[in-house]
Amino acid sequence: MNRINLKIRTKIMLMNMGILIPVIIFIYIITINNLYSNVIKSAIDFLTKESYSTQLYISNYIEKDKKIEAEANFAKKAPLINTYLSNKLRFRIQMYDKTGESLADSVMNSVSLYDEDITNAIKGNKAYVVKKVDGHIYVLFSSPVLLEDTTLGCVRYVYPVDGGQELINNMFMIMGIIGFISIIISWILSKLFSGNIAEPIKKLKALSEKVAAGEYENKIEIKSGDEIEDLAETFNIMSESIKTYTETLKEEKQKQKDFLDNVTHEFKTPLTAIIGYSELIPRLEDRDDIEESLDYIKKEGERLLKLVEELLDLSKLGKTEFNVEMANNNLKEVVEETLSIIQPRLDKYDIEVIKELVDVNLFIDRDKTKQVILNVLDNAIKYSECTSIIIKIDIKDDNIILNIIDDGIGIEKQHLDNLFQPIYRVNKINCRNKNGNGLGLPICKEIMKKQEGSIEIYSEEKKWTSVKIIFKELV
Template sequence: MKLFAKIFLCAMIVLSIALSLSGYLLITLSYKNAVDQETQRTMDQYQYIKFLLQADLLNRRDQTDKNNLSDPISASFSKLAGQNLPGLSSGGNYISVFGEDKMSIYSTFPSNPDFNISDYDLNQKIVNKIEQIGDRTYVLVLGKITQSGQTVYLLTATDIQAVIDQKEEMVRNYGTIYFVTIGFGIILVMIFSALLTGPIQKMSAAAARVAHGNYSERLKVFSNDEMGELSRRFNTMAETIEDRIAELSNAAKQKEDFVSNFAHELKTPLTSVIGYADMIYQNPLSREDTRKAAAHIMDEGLRLEALSLKLMDLIVLNRQDFILEELPADELLQNIADTLRPLLLNENIKFKLETVKAYIRVDYDLFKTLLLNLVDNAVKAGSAEISLTGEITANSYRIGISDNGRGIPADELDRITEAFYMVDKSRSRKQHGAGLGLSLASKIAQIHGSRLEFESVQGKGTTVSLPLPLEGGGLGA
């Protein structure tokens, strides 16, 4: 059962019970008070008439034959009736007198009622009851009177049919009021239930949309009550979920980037390793050349081992505080040239290296990855000649890589360092490119306090420059 139906049914049950109980108590108490008043009035009437009757009988005890009770009693009541006393003359108030034989000897009822006092417990001092006599209802007070050796039973009655009719009228009127109130109650409870369950339904719908992936879903807050507070808590929860999903998505993307970048960075070193291994295997080399080739293989293997951890720190943990060491720039660039030798020989590309001796502060593994990426892009650009230069300019050591390949369109130069961006997508797919090399190279350049500078003419080639802080230069020059 839905909440709307539960609220509606509970409210209507409570309203119906409250109205019924209050109506019952109101009508019952009103009727009881009216009957009590009529009963008291009848009791007062009984006592008054009893007093008058006893007094009159006392005065007549020597004037009447004691064996004939009818004459003095009838005479007494005739006298009392002639005095227009209360209880004998007012409408709806009646008396009857019964002899010891319980037969009626005097009555003011408009007709002789079918009434038998033998049905009552005459041993009680006074009997007080409500009886239906004919089509009327009466409050009856019956008592035994003994005076001067004479015994009679006095019955006083008050017609309370008007009270009964009033009670029935109250029941009818209250029934009308009850159903009208219930009708209005149904309308009000439906409105109240709709106001109460409306925000809950909206919240349920919003929660369903969040469950289907719409994490930006929010509720409008219209009040400061409990529902308003619940809406605010829902919005806070949705924001937390959205942030957590964004974090998880970012973490997943970082892991994907790491895997893609690491796979990308494996190609050039593996080409170098395979090239030098093939050189050792295919050609008879001197011991010195063999040692050099083995040294390159070992160097690339150790670099790849260290590079995997550093790429994890850089891409997944977004670490920037790598330790930079002072290294001779010319030896570093020569090492890169030696690493590229098998790749360049395989592609029949002429390579030129021109360096000036100086010291620069770099992370060896990351910086070598940066330069290998730049040379690899030059190779993929269809270059026949590639040059790697290192020169001192002002207070910086500028490393440049130039090629005579396809070049880059001027309107795309600003975007080439974006992750997964590829100038020629079809060519990059054929060469198994993912558009990650320059994005990673740009991050590494930032770690070294520098940035990549591109100059390119479409169809003629590209030059990439990387200025680094100079730690010392001109050594041995």
């Protein structure tokens, strides 16, 4: 079966018309019917009254002449009485004897319109029929003519209800016009009302399309005071929830991405050491040096394993963040350890390291700090094209500053502020290793923040770059 798709507005209008039109037709039929029976009833009332005075007139008239037998007398005087009555009443009058034979008719040579009202009247009862003749309605009312309880015949009024007919016709027309106007008014009103209902629904539809397209900012304002207003309210709450939900999802996604970046970067420290020492070992001759390098590889391998385990634990707990394990550590030792990890690469590029280190104890995460120092040294090797690096520990007021200065190509001023933003890289064609991700410095900043410290970078183009890793003196 074919489905007919109608707009809500059309449906409302059709529904209204579907109710209104039958109601109007019903009222129309009832009114016309009522009017018709009223017209007939008043005709009957009038004729009944008239029949009494006719009866009186006839019986007086016949009684005067007692010489002739009553029946014959009635037959004889019927034409006269008939003329008198029809002149008086000004409509057709007929008279019949008791066998139903016509005695007189005020309209000669016309159809007698004989009907059962006559039969009934002869039997002694007043009776009528309503008949349509030549497009006119007539009440054919017959009343018996009585003389001392015997029926002599009957007198019949052929009463036209033309006046009533006209009234009915007029009424028919007026009601038709009223009905038509009501339908038109109702059509206009339904159009307005249905528009009022359909408009907010249209608004809702437009908004839901926007929400479907991912625009959650729009709110809908409907003040219709009905269920649609409630619906709009619920819709606003729903789109707000979706908005919050998607934002949470985005945040969650970003967190996971940050976490992954952190994890991969953290893997870099042990891997750099392992690769560096593996490259170094074949070139070593001294047994002890080889042993020492192998020891480093083992230690860093274990560190890598620890990291993987930590990662698995975090994943089990559903966490997306590494914790810092603060402990009492000697910064000089931490720096030395980091240097030994990166030593093979420093050697590879012939970079001299000048150390100005002092013993200072700090409350820091050993591995994370190593990760920070390693990234700074790694950057110097990869990008600065330096020949020497100075690493020194300065103590200033409450701060312990680990300053790493290279004599490389430096960084343009315009880039300095952006270096701590994720994925920011200064595009250098001649850098030693271009496969950085631009995540090192943002992660260093994050780690230092967690340790209550900070990291700053200064540079003069073509001369030097200085990275200051600042710790709070906590111990």
